[in-house]
Amino acid sequence: MSLETAHHRSYSTFLGPAASSSGGSGANGIASDADGNAYVTGNAGPDFPTVNPFQPSAGGLGDAFVAKLAPDGSRLVYSTYLGGSSSDIGTGIDVDAEGSAYVVGHTSSTDFPTRYAVQPVSGGGFDLFVAKLSPSGDALVWSTYLGGSNAEFVFRKGIAVPVRGVVYIAGQTASSNFPTANAQQPAFGGSSDAFVAKIDETVTVAIDIRPGESPNSINPNSQGKISVAVLSSASFAAPDAVDRASVTFGRTGDERSLESCDAGVVDVDGDGLPDLVCRFSTPVTAFRPGDTEGILKGRTLDGLPIVGRDSVTVVPAQGSVATSGGSSSTR
Numbered sequence: 001m002s003l004e005t006a007h008h009r010s011y012s013t014f015l016g017p018a019a020s021s022s023g024g025s026g027a028n029g030i031a032s033d034a035d036g037n038a039y040v041t042g043n044a045g046p047d048f049p050t051v052n053p054f055q056p057s058a059g060g061l062g063d064a065f066v067a068k069l070a071p072d073g074s075r076l077v078y079s080t081y082l083g084g085s086s087s088d089i090g091t092g093i094d095v096d097a098e099g100s101a102y103v104v105g106h107t108s109s110t111d112f113p114t115r116y117a118v119q120p121v122s123g124g125g126f127d128l129f130v131a132k133l134s135p136s137g138d139a140l141v142w143s144t145y146l147g148g149s150n151a152e153f154v155f156r157k158g159i160a161v162p163v164r165g166v167v168y169i170a171g172q173t174a175s176s177n178f179p180t181a182n183a184q185q186p187a188f189g190g191s192s193d194a195f196v197a198k199i200d201e202t203v204t205v206a207i208d209i210r211p212g213e214s215p216n217s218i219n220p221n222s223q224g225k226i227s228v229a230v231l232s233s234a235s236f237a238a239p240d241a242v243d244r245a246s247v248t249f250g251r252t253g254d255e256r257s258l259e260s261c262d263a264g265v266v267d268v269d270g271d272g273l274p275d276l277v278c279r280f281s282t283p284v285t286a287f288r289p290g291d292t293e294g295i296l297k298g299r300t301l302d303g304l305p306i307v308g309r310d311s312v313t314v315v316p317a318q319g320s321v322a323t324s325g326g327s328s329s330t331r
């Protein structure tokens with residue numbers, strides 16, 4: 001039977017090491033984008049072919065692979081290993097409108113590659129991994145463990161990405177301490193349970209409004225500027241990671257109030273890690289009496305959304321204005 005006829009342009013191809021290599025490969029999950037590219041994940045055998053890879057060689061014992069095939073099947077757009085020194089198996093994959101692949105699987109590696117991780121360290125035994133690759137396959141956008149002290153597995157697809165940066169995961173856990181949040185069933189049922197998790201890729205950063213001051217007083221009638229520091233942590237170097245031009249700040253976080261960010265670096269909280277300090281136009285931040293929180297939003301240089309929150313005290317405080325005369329508001 002031919003897979004190519006006058007009406008159907010199709011393909012069928014092997015994907016794996018060249019002949020005479022030892023060990024086997026297998027695919028477990030597949031997705032496709034609007035252009036007809038196919039995205040595949042599974043377990044890579046030794047000598048798995050790589051093209052423009054994020055990880056060009058195996059981390060050790062069996063790794064996962066992620067591969068993108070061109071629409072006609074004749075070419076690998078990219079193909080990369082993904083894994084650490086122990087066993088890593090990719091089981092499910094989905095893709096967003098920009099062509100970024102999101103992969104889920106399970107790993108017993110304690111050195112699985114992580115970045116901007118929700119859970120940077122394995123819970124023990126097998127854990128899930130969830131990872132996002134750049135559209136060209138040569139960068140890990142983010143990657144995290146997800147699991148407790150016993151075994152977590154994902155079988156079959158186990159992943160859905162309805163929109164960029166929002167990932168749903170389903171699988172199986174034997175861990176009574178599986179990490180939960182906003183759980184409809186907070187307690188482990190015993191033996192093994194199913195689980196469902198949603199991951200939002202927005203990176204939460206620590207910020208300090210008016211560094212060195214407390215409380216963080218803001219006078220909305222001021223024509224001045226408000227300084228805000230984006231604080232670094234061991235896994236987030238704010239001066240290097242933040243796209244300075246992207247930063248917005250104010251009562252909702254969407255206010256385009258940016259005046260400037262420091263080119264140099266300063267350690268505002270004295271933890272030895274240089275922080276990023278930016279200044280914002282007070283009128284544009286739109287703070288009002290009664291506001292208790294300032295929100296900063298932006299992106300990392302590789303396009304991940306960031307958000308940070310800190311308390312504010314708006315002066316004059318609520319209740320001390322517009323109390324005379326009993327007149328109603330004009331709006």
Ligand SMILES: [Ca+2]
Binds near residue numbers: 060062063064083087
């Ligand atoms: Ca491995």
Ligand SMILES: [Ca+2]
Binds near residue numbers: 152
């Ligand atoms: Ca585990």
Ligand SMILES: [Ca+2]
Binds near residue numbers: 231232273
């Ligand atoms: Ca610091």
